[in-house]
Amino acid sequence: MKIVLDTVVKTFHTFRAVHGVSLDINSGELVALLGPSGSGKTTILRMVAGLEYADSGRILFGSEDATNIPVRDRGVGFVFQHYALFPHMTVAENIAFGMKVSKVKRSKADIAARVQELLQLVKLGGLGDRFPSQISGGQRQRVALARALAVDPKVLLLDEPFGALDANVRRDLRRWLREIHDELGITTLFVTHDQEEALDLADRVVILNEGRIVQQGTPREVCRTPNSAFVTRFLGDANHLSGEVRDGRLLLNGEAVAPATQPDGAVDVYVRPNDLAWAPAGAGFAATIQRVIDHPAGRRLVVRAGDSQPIELEVPASTEAEAGQTGRVIVLRADIFPKAA
Ligand SMILES: Nc1ncnc2c1ncn2[C@@H]1O[C@H](COP(=O)(O)OP(=O)(O)OP(=O)(O)O)[C@@H](O)[C@H]1O
Numbered sequence: 001m002k003i004v005l006d007t008v009v010k011t012f013h014t015f016r017a018v019h020g021v022s023l024d025i026n027s028g029e030l031v032a033l034l035g036p037s038g039s040g041k042t043t044i045l046r047m048v049a050g051l052e053y054a055d056s057g058r059i060l061f062g063s064e065d066a067t068n069i070p071v072r073d074r075g076v077g078f079v080f081q082h083y084a085l086f087p088h089m090t091v092a093e094n095i096a097f098g099m100k101v102s103k104v105k106r107s108k109a110d111i112a113a114r115v116q117e118l119l120q121l122v123k124l125g126g127l128g129d130r131f132p133s134q135i136s137g138g139q140r141q142r143v144a145l146a147r148a149l150a151v152d153p154k155v156l157l158l159d160e161p162f163g164a165l166d167a168n169v170r171r172d173l174r175r176w177l178r179e180i181h182d183e184l185g186i187t188t189l190f191v192t193h194d195q196e197e198a199l200d201l202a203d204r205v206v207i208l209n210e211g212r213i214v215q216q217g218t219p220r221e222v223c224r225t226p227n228s229a230f231v232t233r234f235l236g237d238a239n240h241l242s243g244e245v246r247d248g249r250l251l252l253n254g255e256a257v258a259p260a261t262q263p264d265g266a267v268d269v270y271v272r273p274n275d276l277a278w279a280p281a282g283a284g285f286a287a288t289i290q291r292v293i294d295h296p297a298g299r300r301l302v303v304r305a306g307d308s309q310p311i312e313l314e315v316p317a318s319t320e321a322e323a324g325q326t327g328r329v330i331v332l333r334a335d336i337f338p339k340a341a
Pocket residue numbers: 012013015017035036037038039040041042043044193
């Protein structure tokens with residue numbers, strides 16, 4: 001089922017939460033809405049669900065205006081962070097609930113068979129008789145997904161479904177969700193404020209700020225060609241340096257470090273730790289190591305150049321480095337924007 005948002009606006013009292021958002025979600029696509037708190041992600045999701053109405057603009061399900069389709073006929077499944085399971089029902093009863101109240105009548109045997117099928121799909125076979133309080137948080141969210149899938153939705157809407165879980169469980173669950181999505185091919189809209197989660201999971205990432213889409217593209221596109229300082233900062237883990245472009249070269253601390261295509265003038269430079277290298281001498285700009293942080297994948301150097309803020313570099317685990325050493329920071333790649341006023 002393809003979903004189209006066409007210039008959708010939503011205002012609460014006098015506050016405009018969504019400013020004319022247009023977005024196509026193709027059939028079978030997994031799209032992540034990513035943005036800081038208050039950027040309008042949940043409001044957009046709720047409008048697609050039919051839980052909230054747009055002030056103007058249109059939302060289409062296929063070629064049909066969704067305004068005319070009641071919520072229960074939209075064929076939408078939801079999973080929310082705090083969309084609790086019914087505590088007095090077993091896992092199996094929770095999954096069966098939607099089928100029992102659905103307009104599509106199914107026999108008891110059909111419902112029981114479907115529940116078993118879903119329990120296998122979400123890898124919880126054998127736990128159907130437990131109560132929600134007897135399973136882990138990650139398992140509960142898998143039950144919530146099974147419950148959402150039980151009524152064969154054409155569209156799946158997920159609002160921070162893994163928000164309350166710890167980092168390792170979150171990572172496992174999003175890989176697993178991606179597999180389920182690929183198996184079932186349901187058009188899926190996923191809301192998160194976690195960059196890593198969006199990049200890991202989605203076919204396309206839509207970045208929102210203050211109720212507007214500021215960039216959209218594949219994870220690779222938004223990471224490699226962020227179109228603004230906001231997107232670069234929001235995607236995280238970038239050093240921010242002040243520099244200057246002069247005659248087609250980027251200058252940091254007065255030293256030419258890389259070619260630049262921008263017009264001459266002051267610039268904001270964002271460089272990811274992986275796009276910097278460390279060398280005892282040679283190109284780049286001079287810096288002094290302040291700290292070395294070892295982690296399983298390599299070493300992180302925290303350096304200072306002149307009176308700059310600390311700059312972080314990611315280097316191979318084999319790199320010899322210690323606090324107090326001086327050397328050169330080499331810029332392999334940078335995102336350069338005209339200096340913000
Ligand atoms: N029912 C409401 N009444 C008034 N203001 C609202 C209502 N719902 C949302 N808002 C406001 O609209 C803006 C967008 O909210 P929304 O929940 O869509 O953001 P979000 O990006 O999902 O944020 P979060 O990540 O914190 O959930 C916020 O400023 C919020 O306070």
